[in-house]
Amino acid sequence: MVQPFREVFRRMAVPFFLFFLVLTTLLFLSWIFLLPILTRTEVHGESKNIRDLITYRKELQADVSRVRRNRNQLVLPGQDPLYNVLKQEKHKKVSFSSLRREILRTALSHSSVVKDAVRISFIQYDAARDMLTLEGSVFAGASSTTVLAEFIDALQALPWIYVIEQPDFLRQKNEHGEIFSPFSLDISLHVSVLRETFPVL
Amino acid sequence: MSVFSFHARLSDHPIALYMSGCIFLLLSAFLLLEHVIVVQQVASLQLPVLADIPVLQQQARILEDQIRVAEMQSFLLGNAEEELVRMYVIPNQADYHRILGFFSVLEQWIQEHSSMKDTVSLHIGEPHDIPVPLSDGSTEILSVHPLTVTIETSQEMVDDISHLIQLAGFLSVGDILREKELLKLLIMTEEENPSGIVTMEHFFGADLLEYSQNPHSFEEQIRRSFVSEALLATFAHMLKTSLEPIHLLLAGRAGQLLESSDMWPSRLFVMQSIASRMLPNERIRLHMKLEAYSRS
Numbered sequence: 001m002v003q004p005f006r007e008v009f010r011r012m013a014v015p016f017f018l019f020f021l022v023l024t025t026l027l028f029l030s031w032i033f034l035l036p037i038l039t040r041t042e043v044h045g046e047s048k049n050i051r052d053l054i055t056y057r058k059e060l061q062a063d064v065s066r067v068r069r070n071r072n073q074l075v076l077p078g079q080d081p082l083y084n085v086l087k088q089e090k091h092k093k094v095s096f097s098s099l100r101r102e103i104l105r106t107a108l109s110h111s112s113v114v115k116d117a118v119r120i121s122f123i124q125y126d127a128a129r130d131m132l133t134l135e136g137s138v139f140a141g142a143s144s145t146t147v148l149a150e151f152i153d154a155l156q157a158l159p160w161i162y163v164i165e166q167p168d169f170l171r172q173k174n175e176h177g178e179i180f181s182p183f184s185l186d187i188s189l190h191v192s193v194l195r196e197t198f199p200v201l
Numbered sequence: 202m203s204v205f206s207f208h209a210r211l212s213d214h215p216i217a218l219y220m221s222g223c224i225f226l227l228l229s230a231f232l233l234l235e236h237v238i239v240v241q242q243v244a245s246l247q248l249p250v251l252a253d254i255p256v257l258q259q260q261a262r263i264l265e266d267q268i269r270v271a272e273m274q275s276f277l278l279g280n281a282e283e284e285l286v287r288m289y290v291i292p293n294q295a296d297y298h299r300i301l302g303f304f305s306v307l308e309q310w311i312q313e314h315s316s317m318k319d320t321v322s323l324h325i326g327e328p329h330d331i332p333v334p335l336s337d338g339s340t341e342i343l344s345v346h347p348l349t350v351t352i353e354t355s356q357e358m359v360d361d362i363s364h365l366i367q368l369a370g371f372l373s374v375g376d377i378l379r380e381k382e383l384l385k386l387l388i389m390t391e392e393e394n395p396s397g398i399v400t401m402e403h404f405f406g407a408d409l410l411e412y413s414q415n416p417h418s419f420e421e422q423i424r425r426s427f428v429s430e431a432l433l434a435t436f437a438h439m440l441k442t443s444l445e446p447i448h449l450l451l452a453g454r455a456g457q458l459l460e461s462s463d464m465w466p467s468r469l470f471v472m473q474s475i476a477s478r479m480l481p482n483e484r485i486r487l488h489m490k491l492e493a494y495s496r497s
Contacts, residue, residue: 013215013222020225027232035236039243043254050242053250060257067264074271075402076375076383081335082343083286086370086494089471091379095367096475097360124476133476200377201364201446 093127094198100125102198103134106158110151114140118151130194132161132187137180144181145169152185160197162190263395270399282372282406289466290370293496295346296468297325300493303467304350306458307365313454315355318484324349330497342497348470352487359477359485364450366489370469374412374419375405377443386439389432400426410465413451416444468493 040047048056073079100123107118122135140147148169156164165186173179212218289299301323308321326347332340352362371377383405390401400422407419423436450456459465473490480486 010212010215013218014212017218017222017225020222020229024225024229024232027229027236031232031235035239039239039247041247041251043251050239050247050250053254054246057250057253057257060254060261064257064260064264067261067268071264071268071271071398072384072387074268075387075398076405080283080286080291081337081339082291082333082341082496083469085333085335086291086469086471087376088380090367090370090469093367093472096363096472096477100359100477121479122476124474126474128473195379199442199446200379201367201443 091200092195093200094194095201096125098198099123099132102158103132103155106154107136107151110147110154114147117144117147130189130191132185132189134185134187135183137182139178139180141179142171144179145171148181148183155185155187160190160194162188164188260391263391267391267395267398270396271402285372285466287496290372290469291343291494291496292468295328295344295495297346299464299468300325300346300348302462302464303369306455306462306464307352307362310365310455310458311352311354311358311362314361315358319354319358320352322351328495344495344497346493346495347473348489348491348493350487350489350491352489353480354485354487356483356485359487361450361455362487363475364446365455366470366472366475366491368409368447368450369467371409372466373405373409374407374444377409377447378405378439379443382439382443385435386432389429389435390427393429393432394427397426409447410451410456410460412444413448413456416440416448416452 036049040049041053042048043053043056103123104120107120110118117140118136118138120134120136122133124133125131126133138144138148138151148167152164152167155161167183167185169181171179171181287293292299304321304323308319311319311321326349328344328346330342330344333343334340350366354362368377375383386401387398390397404419404423412419420436420440424433427433427436451459456465459467470491470493473492475490476488478486478488
């Protein structure tokens, strides 16, 4: 039983070897000669295969970008490189008036229950560090701290605000006996969204 | 040696034959895979690549034509803007009198507009030098002059004051617009009317003060040169968001004062920080930290 199996194994060895040798040779020849012929395309009188075409497209894209940069340099104002650097620096800062208007609008929208509840007395836009500082007080009687928390949540929901450092929630009484919550908020701004949202001026 | 004896000799080493056969099996699998990859690439990429090539070639031709036209235009107009920048915006000397001049115009303007109680105080700090890397790879030394400005005024002046400070140093319409807006308009020009680049260049290069005094003549040229709704809508949006506040500011008393006191073009100021504090009687104190520059 073992002997015929060994004989079959021995006799199969040569056809097995020859089959894959011939298959490899044919595939190799097809890869070298046939495939490039079948996949070539003529572009402006030049025959190119797919890899050449992709390289050619990349070269053309690079050419277009280079020529476009040259065109932009000529067409756009300000060819003084130092002036361009400083202009870009100015463009990184957004309009303080728009920023302030948006903050005051958010404060006003949280004063619906008690009129003028959120009063902002100080707004600082630190353009160099992309930070905003707000100071003020919430005058909403016993619910002043709740209104303050809602105001902070509303600010946090603005897409251009990144992080608000949580303030101390205090309740104080002024000389007229009014209960209020003073606050001071340090806000980190989401730079890219900020520049998308607000104009330069 | 006959074929039969060769076959017989080969059959004597079945293990070696199976091993070699396996190596050829792997090689043929690899080659087959290569065939599949190439056929797949041809099927999926050839058509899009072939479609892209004429478009890119046409874009390159259009851009080269635009460069020729723009070079001609630059040759005719000269480098007036560069000279203005060197003289007034980033001068070679500290030129403090133009900084002071600008803030006296600001004070006069807010006093005329608001009330005589409005005050502007300015403190100029010690200058320091910083190296600035430029786009061409070189570095230029810049003198930085820190300024601290405190203004007490009425609430309604806050927007205008911050606009005027932010505007200082910009010369032409194109300076106000962010690079993204400018490039969007240029790409739309390429697509719609490549020869319209001259009109677009003329618009971007228009002096801000001249533009503000008569915006319609500049804007009308653009509207006449292009018909694409998308381009005109982008243009209208840009006018509304970026140029309208400038037109309102410079077409009014602020523009007149800057022009009559020879403070246009003004020095370039970069805002470092700005703070507004509410004061009694609807008044406000603005505190700004700015930087002015000169070439070392």
